[in-house]
Amino acid sequence: MTRTESLPPAGTGRRRRKRFDALPFVLVSPAVLATLAVVFYPMFTAVSMSVYDYVVWKPSSSRFIWFDNYLAALKSDLFWTAFRQTLLWIGCTVPLQLLLGLATALLLNRRFAWRWLARMLVIIPWALPSVVIGLMWRWIYDANFGVMNDFLLRLRLIEEGVPWLATTGTALYSIILVLIWQGFPFFAVMLLAGLQSIPRELYEAVEVDGAGIWGKFIHVTLPGLKSVLVTSVLLRLIWVANSVDVIYVMTEGGPGSATHTLPLYAYALSRKAMRFGIASAIAVLFTLMLLALVIVYLRRVDDSGGTRE
Amino acid sequence: MKKFRMLSFLLSLLFGVSCALGGQTTVRYWYHLDNPDNDYLKNIIGIFEEKNPDIKIQAELIPWNNFYDNLYTSIIGGNAPDCGEVKLMAMPQLVTMEALEPLDPYIAKWDAKDDILDDLWPKMVHADGKTYLLPLHYIASYLYIRKDLFEKYGVKIPTNRDEFLAAAKALTRDTDGDGRIDLYGFGYRGGKAGQEHWGIFVLPNAKEMTSAQLNDPWTVEANKFVVDMFREHKVMPPSAPNDGFIEIMGAFQNGLTAMTVNHIGTMPKVVETLGEKATAVKVPACGKNGEAWTNFGDEENAIFSASRNKDAAWKWISFLATGEYNKMWTDGSAQLPVTKSGSRAPVPERYKRFIDVTIESLPFAYSLPLTPATQEFINNVWPMEMQRAMLGEIPPGDMLKSFDELFNQK
Numbered sequence: 075m076t077r078t079e080s081l082p083p084a085g086t087g088r089r090r091r092k093r094f095d096a097l098p099f100v101l102v103s104p105a106v107l108a109t110l111a112v113v114f115y116p117m118f119t120a121v122s123m124s125v126y127d128y129v130v131w132k133p134s135s136s137r138f139i140w141f142d143n144y145l146a147a148l149k150s151d152l153f154w155t156a157f158r159q160t161l162l163w164i165g166c167t168v169p170l171q172l173l174l175g176l177a178t179a180l181l182l183n184r185r186f187a188w189r190w191l192a193r194m195l196v197i198i199p200w201a202l203p204s205v206v207i208g209l210m211w212r213w214i215y216d217a218n219f220g221v222m223n224d225f226l227l228r229l230r231l232i233e234e235g236v237p238w239l240a241t242t243g244t245a246l247y248s249i250i251l252v253l254i255w256q257g258f259p260f261f262a263v264m265l266l267a268g269l270q271s272i273p274r275e276l277y278e279a280v281e282v283d284g285a286g287i288w289g290k291f292i293h294v295t296l297p298g299l300k301s302v303l304v305t306s307v308l309l310r311l312i313w314v315a316n317s318v319d320v321i322y323v324m325t326e327g328g329p330g331s332a333t334h335t336l337p338l339y340a341y342a343l344s345r346k347a348m349r350f351g352i353a354s355a356i357a358v359l360f361t362l363m364l365l366a367l368v369i370v371y372l373r374r375v376d377d378s379g380g381t382r383e
Numbered sequence: 384m385k386k387f388r389m390l391s392f393l394l395s396l397l398f399g400v401s402c403a404l405g406g407q408t409t410v411r412y413w414y415h416l417d418n419p420d421n422d423y424l425k426n427i428i429g430i431f432e433e434k435n436p437d438i439k440i441q442a443e444l445i446p447w448n449n450f451y452d453n454l455y456t457s458i459i460g461g462n463a464p465d466c467g468e469v470k471l472m473a474m475p476q477l478v479t480m481e482a483l484e485p486l487d488p489y490i491a492k493w494d495a496k497d498d499i500l501d502d503l504w505p506k507m508v509h510a511d512g513k514t515y516l517l518p519l520h521y522i523a524s525y526l527y528i529r530k531d532l533f534e535k536y537g538v539k540i541p542t543n544r545d546e547f548l549a550a551a552k553a554l555t556r557d558t559d560g561d562g563r564i565d566l567y568g569f570g571y572r573g574g575k576a577g578q579e580h581w582g583i584f585v586l587p588n589a590k591e592m593t594s595a596q597l598n599d600p601w602t603v604e605a606n607k608f609v610v611d612m613f614r615e616h617k618v619m620p621p622s623a624p625n626d627g628f629i630e631i632m633g634a635f636q637n638g639l640t641a642m643t644v645n646h647i648g649t650m651p652k653v654v655e656t657l658g659e660k661a662t663a664v665k666v667p668a669c670g671k672n673g674e675a676w677t678n679f680g681d682e683e684n685a686i687f688s689a690s691r692n693k694d695a696a697w698k699w700i701s702f703l704a705t706g707e708y709n710k711m712w713t714d715g716s717a718q719l720p721v722t723k724s725g726s727r728a729p730v731p732e733r734y735k736r737f738i739d740v741t742i743e744s745l746p747f748a749y750s751l752p753l754t755p756a757t758q759e760f761i762n763n764v765w766p767m768e769m770q771r772a773m774l775g776e777i778p779p780g781d782m783l784k785s786f787d788e789l790f791n792q793k
Contacts, residue, residue: 130455130456130459130480131455131476131477131479131480131755131758132479132480132755133459133480216622216630217620217621217622218620218622218630218634218637218639219633219637233563234563234564235563235621236621237620237621237622237624237625239622239625240573240621240622240623240624240625240626241621241774242774242776325625326574326575326766327767328574328624328625328766328767328770329573329624329625329770329771329773329774330624330767330770330771330774330776331767331771332774342763345449345452345456346452346759346762346763347759347762347763348455348758348759
């Protein structure tokens, strides 16, 4: 059979009736339905609950109160304390995770003995469940019997045990350190994959132009990693902002309000105080703030050269 | 054909099993344990199911820290158990939610009702005159002391507030001469459920937490006394603001603290670790005129109103409150039985001093006020305000203002 014989006569394709192809919709519908049920339904419920004075243990007295929950949240000192601490939480954790992850990725991209083992070990903090991490670090930081104090006392860096999690000045930073340790492997793995996709010829070309280690990093490595960096920072920003589990296990938001972030505050109001109305309002406010942060971030990335292809 | 036969056989087997189980009622029961390693309930369930072959108990162990969070959300979500453990303090909120089944008709017909300790029945009655709870066990908190350290340093066992502070100061010391404090007088619980410690000093004259009581100069001064023990006298470990159950008991058993407050639930472990070095005494009487307050720790069972197996649930919870089975429960949980017959049973000699102190503490053992605000006070308001005051973020008086607002103004 020749090629010309297998082709349909000219014009027949246009005349053929377009048939509705249901297969793509069938294939995608389970995922859509699951997302509607698990993400969108709770989201809409939260939005509707946020305009009601809804307290779980007195459901019959629930009433529509317009935006009173939002106003009450914005007037509360604790909301603004939690807001400031959320900014600190995100602002310290994500950049430091990124720096540590980048350094680790660069190290793991070099050839050295037992590199395979190092690559495996580095993923352990990321693979551990958050509850295990929280409990483990709670004991490491324990003021009386913790390894941290013992270690620092032996090195004579401190004169007496520090109650890391029981002091306003240290509690949040102690947990930030834990989250940096937990999250840096994510950046390391993502960036390592990015590094391996940069063609070796580019390094050879800039070497010919006389670039040193720093020059290669600035002109080849960073531009080569840009799309991976943008995606990983965005994902990590959202995850860290929403992260509640490690803080909850380690301090439950205490001492006082020293480790309250906005998601934790919303969680405490809903699960401990059973005040779902105001807790939902805080959750909605936080979602809007996070959305604004993500939009600003993506715009800035686009303005500075863009990553969209 | 072979496959068809196999399928038919499996279907018949499934049908047979489901028929056999068809007459059985499953009762979902929620409970919590101080020591989950010792799940004594399994034995009791075995005996019950043998006596009641038509009932199957599906017991679900819920972690204590989130017990009530899970209970409330399960009730709202329509997935509440048939019955479960409930404390007196939770009764007002649960009654407001119409989540509890009145037990009066069942109790009226119950043969063993006269064996329940007479003092307990009145506590089970709600403000609406109905009884929603059936007693399961109870305790009264006492003061654990390191007898050996009191003797070694010649410290008098405290009976009032001044003596308590004097003892705590005398016991706070650097025992090995390295210049660092390694023994603290009092292991205070600044974290969740620490109101049981705080109440000893502040609530003897403010049991009902009325506005007048909370603003009384004596109460204000007593509250400052607690904060000062941490900030000024430094007789508590520096970790006290965050310390919870594990930390205070760990510090006491490891010799970091010489006194702490808990109850006979922890007695077996303390006896195992410290033997004769530890003992229990009544909490100091810290009231204006020598009154004392200690926590009455109760546990009851309730049937939830949404249950479709109320009769079977009653059979189960009444079984747990009956003479020898209640004793089995309390022997396992190291609490006091709620029956007269169980209370008369002999106790091992090594535990006797702890049980005697518990019984001696009952006349001044109180629950927190039974109002719908109590749960929020315990879960949220008390820990946050206490910690903020201990860390100097708010003056001690502001704590009481928050409590007054919660209990009396909201």
